[in-house]
Amino acid sequence: MDEHQHPGEAGPDAIVCALCGARAENGTPPPTWLFSVENGSRRYFCEVCSRAHIRAVEGRLDSTW
Ligand SMILES: [Zn+2]
Numbered sequence: 001m002d003e004h005q006h007p008g009e010a011g012p013d014a015i016v017c018a019l020c021g022a023r024a025e026n027g028t029p030p031p032t033w034l035f036s037v038e039n040g041s042r043r044y045f046c047e048v049c050s051r052a053h054i055r056a057v058e059g060r061l062d063s064t065w
Pocket of ligand 1: 017018019020021022045046047048049050
Protein backbone atom coordinates (compact mmCIF):
# COMPACT_ATOMS: atom_id res chain seq x y z
CA MET A 1 0.00 0.00 0.00
CA ASP A 2 1.42 3.30 -1.05
CA GLU A 3 -0.75 6.13 0.11
CA HIS A 4 -0.19 9.59 -1.28
CA GLN A 5 -1.76 12.81 -0.19
CA HIS A 6 -3.63 14.59 -2.94
CA PRO A 7 -4.45 18.10 -1.77
CA GLY A 8 -7.78 19.31 -3.08
CA GLU A 9 -8.88 15.84 -4.00
CA ALA A 10 -11.61 14.18 -1.97
CA GLY A 11 -10.92 10.54 -1.32
CA PRO A 12 -13.44 7.98 -0.14
CA ASP A 13 -12.55 8.83 3.44
CA ALA A 14 -12.82 12.58 2.97
CA ILE A 15 -14.19 14.27 6.05
CA VAL A 16 -17.14 16.38 5.05
CA CYS A 17 -19.70 18.18 7.15
CA ALA A 18 -22.90 16.15 7.10
CA LEU A 19 -25.02 19.28 6.99
CA CYS A 20 -23.38 21.91 4.82
CA GLY A 21 -20.79 19.82 2.98
CA ALA A 22 -17.79 21.81 4.20
CA ARG A 23 -14.65 19.76 3.78
CA ALA A 24 -12.02 19.34 6.47
CA GLU A 25 -8.51 20.10 5.32
CA ASN A 26 -5.78 17.49 5.46
CA GLY A 27 -8.38 14.79 6.01
CA THR A 28 -8.43 15.60 9.70
CA PRO A 29 -11.41 17.20 11.40
CA PRO A 30 -10.48 20.34 13.35
CA PRO A 31 -11.04 20.15 17.14
CA THR A 32 -13.99 22.49 16.69
CA TRP A 33 -15.81 19.90 14.60
CA LEU A 34 -18.39 17.61 16.14
CA PHE A 35 -18.09 13.90 15.53
CA SER A 36 -20.92 11.47 16.03
CA VAL A 37 -21.85 7.97 14.97
CA GLU A 38 -25.38 7.58 13.71
CA ASN A 39 -26.75 4.26 12.49
CA GLY A 40 -23.22 2.87 12.35
CA SER A 41 -21.88 5.55 10.02
CA ARG A 42 -19.51 8.29 11.03
CA ARG A 43 -20.74 11.82 10.66
CA TYR A 44 -18.96 15.09 11.13
CA PHE A 45 -20.41 18.52 11.69
CA CYS A 46 -18.37 21.64 11.06
CA GLU A 47 -18.01 24.32 13.73
CA VAL A 48 -21.05 26.26 12.52
CA CYS A 49 -23.29 23.25 11.99
CA SER A 50 -22.27 21.58 15.27
CA ARG A 51 -23.54 24.63 17.14
CA ALA A 52 -26.86 24.43 15.33
CA HIS A 53 -26.91 20.67 15.82
CA ILE A 54 -26.27 20.92 19.56
CA ARG A 55 -28.87 23.62 19.87
CA ALA A 56 -31.41 21.44 18.06
CA VAL A 57 -30.61 18.49 20.31
CA GLU A 58 -30.87 20.60 23.45
CA GLY A 59 -34.14 22.05 22.21
CA ARG A 60 -35.49 18.56 21.71
CA LEU A 61 -34.50 17.44 25.19
CA ASP A 62 -36.71 19.92 27.01
CA SER A 63 -36.99 18.72 30.62
CA THR A 64 -36.82 15.02 29.81
CA TRP A 65 -33.22 14.86 31.01
ZN1 LIG B 1 -21.37 22.44 8.28
